[in-house]
Amino acid sequence: MDKTRFKELLKVNLRYANPQQTTKNREKGKSGASLTRSLVMQYFYSGLLFLLIYGFTMLGLDFSQLPGYFTYYMALFGIIAFSQGISVTYNIFFQSQDLPNFLPLPFRQSELFLSKIAVAILTITPLVLPVFVLFIFAGIRSNIFILWAIVGAILLFSCFLGVIFSICSFIVFGLAKTKLFKRHKQLMTSILLIVSVVIAVLGILVMNWQTTQTQMMVSDRPAIGFLLPFFYAITQPLTTNGLLSLFGLVGGVALLVILFRQLLLPKLYEQLLVVSAESTSTKRKHKTNQNLRQVLFNYHVQLIRNPSLLMQVVLNSVILPLVFIASFGFNGGIDLSAMGIQFLGVAFLGGFALAMIMINQTSLIANVISLDKENFLFIQTLPLSLKVYLKEKFRFAYLLQLTLISVVIVIVGVVFHMPLLHLISALCGGLIGCYLMGLRYFRRDYRLLLVNWTEINQLFSRGTGNLGLVFTMIGTVFLSTILLVMYSFALMFLSVLGVNLVVGIVFISGSFLWYHHYQKHFWQTFE
Structure with missing residues (x-):
């Protein structure tokens, strides 16, 4: 040799x-x-x-x-x-x-x-x-x-x-x-x-x-x-x-x-x-009789068939909830089977908080536009509304992200013996949380658009970088935990109706303002 x-x-x-x-x-x-x-x-x-x-x-x-x-x-x-x-x-x-x-x-x-x-x-x-x-x-x-x-x-x-x-x-x-x-x-x-x-x-x-x-x-x-x-x-x-x-x-x-x-x-x-x-020499099958939504759906499926991308998305989305479940669930440290109906709001915000933790700069919805690479520049030259194209892309990424969040919420509910009604409430919170956080990170991807990347980690490190990602996730976990604990104690020691009414008003108002902000400063800019 x-x-x-x-x-x-x-x-x-x-x-x-x-x-x-x-x-x-x-x-x-x-x-x-x-x-x-x-x-x-x-x-x-x-x-x-x-x-x-x-x-x-x-x-x-x-x-x-x-x-x-x-x-x-x-x-x-x-x-x-x-x-x-x-x-x-x-x-x-x-x-x-x-x-x-x-x-x-x-x-x-x-x-x-x-x-x-x-x-x-x-x-x-x-x-x-x-x-x-x-x-x-x-x-x-x-x-x-x-x-x-x-x-x-x-x-x-x-x-x-x-x-x-x-x-x-x-x-x-x-x-x-x-x-x-x-x-x-x-x-x-x-x-x-x-x-x-x-x-x-x-x-x-x-x-x-x-x-x-x-x-x-x-x-x-x-x-x-x-x-x-x-x-x-x-x-x-x-x-x-x-x-x-x-x-x-x-x-x-x-x-x-x-x-x-x-x-x-x-x-x-x-x-x-x-x-x-x-x-x-990859051969692609030509499919006929497809409408625009089906064509774009198949195109987006091809975009995410990247092993490194899928591995990173799954890891960064589920690793923190998995650690939490293993630390507190397997040893019987938390048992939610006796939760009363007055804690439905807590379960709802718990699902919302979990969505906030799982959606970050490494999530699929935060990188799905940049996955187009140079194709995105080509798509802008086509007789196709950019708003329609981005709406379909957001819808595709949102459904996948929501599926992942829902699976984790169900696992949490089963491990912690959560009542069915509370589990449904948590899933509803995850649905809304996924949509609102998805708006933020989808717009972030457009704002920090990168079409000449060669490794998927280049997309993940945009903006605040890996250090910022860690601090954001830790901060979200601590802040969510503190708010949920305060909400739970308030329900136990104060008026259930009054506390739920105040929390509901604050949540609905904040969600509406958040939604209106991204409608005005993102989606309406394409009209």
Whole structure:
């Protein structure tokens, strides 16, 4: 293998591993060696940050006596690595679509694949570095010579990475071979990325919930059985149990490598070529007898078939409500089954507040105009009313956003045992909140219109940027919570009719003024 060619291949694939970060660095004027160095340092800083955050929390625990927490930390970082590994493996092998460009060049097939695999593992490694420290701490606390503890940690850490990458590869490459994936490539990719992230978030939250339930009752938490071989291999390396665990892990990884080489690798080259060819020659079906609304609807559906967009929209819309549900719902901390009818207004404003939290600058309705790219400039030249076009676009994005909000409200209602009447009231609040907040962010998208973007994160960072997004979401959560608590206490200690009347007048007046403002300063400007 030529080291120079392999090094250049590593640089190319490093850019595909994280296209958003590559674009940001290029916008700062970095290229060539400086761009490569910047990308590598990003992974270094990420690994260092994870080590600093979790390394200190591990110092106070004797993992040699706590197999439960040992396997918990392994599972925690394994889930994070799995989610990232799915995305990275797909980006490097499929999304890059660079294989046809290498055909006329003197690169071997083994060099191409090894470089991609190396970069995929490099991308995952910073996220699981605390597991390496975990192995070292557990070995040292088991009175093993520090040098042997480090050697054992390196071996087990390599096995851990091998298992994670193998699982990600089997999922991505196996799915890419199916007829369903070939027919609906973008849709299946979006589902794959979204499901992997949702599984990761749910897994982390459920494990944290289990830890909260057990940490006050016992000194250790229940161990995760299939990860115990790692524990025995590092804490009891010279015992029969430890040696069998070590040989079993090494043998298992070797078996996964053999299966990957025999089942996936032989036809992977042809598979990637076919995917690249299909991506460059997409056939569109011509539909007849459609009215304007149907034509625009199909066009808008095509716009949102972007895996990165769908993943970001779902994550930024549901992550905060999901954390809330997991923190207060799964442990029975909140039970709304006994809510009286006087709290219907509270439920209504709760749904309204949830819509305010879920709609932000990363929402679909806040970016749907800019998704047109240069097409928006072309559409303005057509004999089509721009107001009619934007109305249809707003309607499309509003219905999708409302669906997402309604699903979350129903989940909240079920988890917190909300009475049916109150759940309906919350859904009505979400419907109105989605419309009013949608007006604000739809107009914001038009005001900050960007048609030459290359990565979806460029749209999300418009205006206040990511820091502003965080402060806005946190501020909305705190302000909504305070107002809902004040409203609830007022109903309990003051006149129910009087309080509801005042709140109703304020809400209706504010909503009307909000609606009138956007009608006058946005929609009427197109007449």
